[in-house]
Amino acid sequence: MVEHGATYRPGEIVPASGIYQCESGCGHRHESTDVKGHRFPPLPADCKGAHWVLEQATQHR
DSSP states (O other), rough: OOOOEEETTTBBBOOOOEEEOOOOOOOOOOEEEEOTTSSSSOOOOOOOSSOOOEEEHHHHH
């Protein structure tokens, strides 16, 4: 199981379906809902971070 707070780079395979947030720490809140087995999208243009962080795992049925 993937742990809350685990980080992933854009283009990596999503290990668990869930809601991911960019980890820039800039105070903005860019989220992406991703499905296990798909690839992570690019980070938003104004995001200064380098990773997506798992915020909440979800069930994929």
